[in-house]
Amino acid sequence: MTSAPRPTAPPARDRLLSGDADLDLFGDELDRLGGILGRRVNADRESLEKGLAQLVLTLVELLRQLMERQALRRIEGGSLSEDEVERLGETFMLLKERMDELKDAFELEDRDLNLDLGPLGKLL
């Protein structure tokens, strides 16, 4: 009720109130920080190709996730036959594995596909 003044000022750049700042759990986001904080877009050709691959694969991954979510809704709703579930599942698995191969080929990690658009926020 009373607005007591804060006894001590918090350390300059630490806002963790509770919990472990476990890099295992938050590692992906921290890796992406380098992207937001003043990275300059590198316009040489190799980067452009990699950038294009990144964009395309992100789109594919986005669509894959959307479709997978749709399929899960329909399984929950009971509107798919066993055979349809099996075929859809195999398709999603194959698609996922193909994505892994493509990421390997372009040396992209999962975190590269979760594009950070700066002020526009994460894509996936």
Added chain:
Amino acid sequence: MREAQRDAIQARREAAARRRERQRAHASARRETAQAGRDARVERARMAREVSLVDLVDRLLDGGVVIHGDITLAVADVDLLYVGLRALVSSVEAMEREMGFSPTARGSALEGSPR
């Protein structure tokens, strides 16, 4: 025919598992080098600052009152294509929420006819 497909799936799955194992090994090696010779307390403090920074960035760049003045941010050399993608994702998320499809919605069973 199905047999061969299943073998292929299995082989791919094993390759993916090996890949994940490699990534895990890299991550753990990174942590070990970071922590070797460092006070655990110092490391925790550093991680606390990093997590704080992520939350700060998220809030300052994606939160707060929006005023349509000039936003001069050096990161704003972003393709219009990306702007379009973001709008697409937002509208899909909004649609999913509206239809009760949000993954974090409680009791996620569909209502009404699924088709």
Added chain:
Amino acid sequence: MFCLYAITDWKPRLDTPGHGEAPLQAIRASGIAAVASEHEDLSLVADEDALWAHERVVEALMDQGAVLPIRFGTLLESEDEVRLLLANRAAEFRRALDRIRGAVEVGVRVALRGDEDARAMPDASASGPGTAYLLGQLERTQHRGSVAAHVVDALTPLAREHVSRAGASTGSSLRSAYLVERDRLDDFVSRASELEDELTGVRVACTGPWPAYSFANAEAPR
């Protein structure tokens, strides 16, 4: 040009410096004040130092009273433009200030341990690997949903409002923001810590107290 930091409906003490050590001023219209710094020319890079400089200003105001934080890097050409903004949106700003008065924002992160691999492996089920995969994904999604519900049930009684942060719908972590009364902050953080013991394989971290970035807009944020 003017760089804007925050909105208040009271007269603030302005002893923190803004970007480039520029002094702060309060530009007023219709009973609302915009806290700003004036610059000849300002090109802001969103780096760590600049972000914290902005935050330092807003938090210094937060200590004095209700403040609406403005998005980083907002620039207006002239004082007239600022006054016009305030006049046009005074009612909206007043409502937003009432909404957040006396409260702070807490960021809550919930991370689910990656049991991804265990779930992705098919059991020897008669149906086949595709079905096992999808059922595994379904189980993961439902688990995420039930964890999220448990967290919300535990924490909403201790907060005025909450929203989930954008981009939270995939991946193995849930991020949300809660608007918490200043004098309930400790209770809230304690309750959040307890969740780690209540839920298996779940880690919870809180950050804050932040100015109400996620609750500053008139409409419910994303």
